[in-house]
Amino acid sequence: MTEKIITIREALSSALREEMLRDERVFIMGEEVGVWGGTYAVTRGFLDEFGARRVRDTPISEMVIAGAAVGAAMAGLRPVAEIMTINFAFVAMDAIVNHMAKVRYMFNGQFTVPMVIRTTTGGGKQLAATHSHAPEVIFAHFPGMYVAVPGTAYDAKGMLKAAIRDDNPVLFVEHSTMLQRRSPVPVDDPDFLLPIGKSDIKRTGKDVTIVTYQKGLEWSTQAAEMLAQEGIEAEIIDLRWLRPLDLEPVFESVKKTNRAVIVEESLPMFNVGAEVAAQLQEQVFDYLDAPVKRVSAMDQPLPYAANIELMALPDAQKVVKAVKEVL
């Protein structure tokens, strides 16, 4: 198998293209996905290659995008809808939570909803409080749909292809500041799929377990490098999926390190760290040698000013500090 170092943007783009070539029921809809080529240029060239019937620009209405996609999926198509940022998905909450996630259950399996909503998350670009949060954990609250949060090009490709082929609805969350990140990805395997709901050990270490995903993976990796200078070996587990949430490797890791820090960009109240910490004390209480520590954004609407926006977000230094607090 040949691997090539490509960006997350290229990984997403190639995943979409391969799946559209493979299955003609797969189509794209969303704001500016066609003529403009996508807000983040993921679907550039798709309109020319696949035509306006399979690459559909929509009105600026997230409710319409999500609602129409649910209808199309129920009718037998496999839509990949795009919502520009997850902060706008709140407008479409009813279509996503009450319809996309529940139709199969409400109709006792007479309908499946094989669709993907792609969206972006994250702050740090001075887009202010209504555009900048990372609230994907809210969607992981509901059974009936999956929530994907890839942090590398490799994962982005294999997870998006798996999401499109799965018969369950998936909210596929991409980080808006990570699209240029590069990593080796298989390029000549049209069936390169990663399993749904499997976390991944991104770095091994014996002193502390860092549980994280997406942007947190970046901060944690930088922090692990700094800690390594001081002889502290951090193990990093990338959740990759918030639902299904795969914590078995986390439990195994904490049995070894006896310490856990959870790193994420979400706000602190009721976040991923809260869930992971709760499950850790349920499953491996007798292995914990220190309280479980969380690193997240500060509990406030994200500020506009660049300097204080960065202060409100986690970074590698904050991860290092948290790790030292549990050692």
Place this chain on the structure above:
Amino acid sequence: MAETIQMPKLGFDMAEGTLVRWVKKVGDPINKGDVIAEIETDKATIEIETTASGTILKHLVNEGDVVPVGADIALVGEPGEAAEGAAPAARPAPEAASEPAPVEAPAATPAQPAVAVQVKAGDGRLPSGVKASPLARRIARDKGLDLSQIPGSGPGGRIVRRDVESFTPMQAPPAPPKAAPVPAAPPAAGPVAPPSFGPLPAGPDVEAVPTSKLRARIGRRMVEAKQQVPHFYVTTEMDVEALLNLRQQLNASLEEGAAKISVNDMIVKATALTLRKFPNLNSHFYGDQIVRHKRIHIGIAVALEDGLINVVARDADRTALGTMAAQNKDMVARAREGKVKPEDIEGATFTISNLGPYEVDQFIAIINPPEAGILAIGAAKQVPVVRPDGTIGVGWRMKVTISVDHRISDGAEAARFLQEMKKLIENPMSLLI
């Protein structure tokens, strides 16, 4: 150069103490040996003597603070010297366990039996005031270590894995509780399970009083005893007329100011002499080992305002009645004032509880583990008796009940013990030999 004074370890199982009162104020001159503060442990209130001379520069803890053993409590130096370098108060000193206690601790008294450190099976509960990580608790449980013995090096004195793994118990008798020749102690039976009777009653009709350290300790020990020690009881009646007469004669002949001999002193002596012949009952239970004590130290239960404490008559079988009377009187007085010395209360090999002064006919007492037994003494009373010649008359009688740990001894031995003791009590001149 300022010196620090540390929280002394007063007794082997002391992990912390409450500084109840500063006797010396900041600025007071002190000499080595002066009493500078009073400490309340879960056993008693004890005075701390300073190990340094100079002037008190600073109190590092406040009255009422709970202070771990080894933590700095005061700075002493030259008058006017800056109280800098003041260590944070109530800091647990990990090295405290391996250092000799700065104040003369009972460890120095030869009477200290090797039983002072009890390696208790971890029961998953934390002794009051002890903080430990879940992992540290699990390791301690697996190793059978008592967390209250282990200094914590984590935040706020929390015991973490490294503390448990590096800890070696001192003088630990071989007592793997798992090897006990009895059914393993019921694991669910935590000795201090906090009762759950629903929400705490409140309002004008009730008053909630915090459980004192002493009550908590008594509660812990007694729950442990009643749950784990298979008690049996044997009662007999003794003729105490001769003993009462002898006591009267002895006290009448005492010099002015000498302590009067009490009935209890004579019972202590009789018990100690009897135990000489029953070494099995002067032993302590450690699972697969029963430790027989060659010296006989009798614990005497003393009622306090809010609890109970045992003072210890050392070598009671070898101490003359007059001497013992004086010693017991002093110890009981100190106990009632809350000022016992550590050696007053450590090291009992057997215990007596005497409710005779309260006109009690008879009662049964709970064993103080790991001791083999305890005697419950009733009141000496005038009662109708059948004399040896078959006639009925008036005599003095006292009922004595022994509680015995069935893991150590059986009914026949307990009965023979009472029989032997009865002989001594009824022929009390032998107590004087």
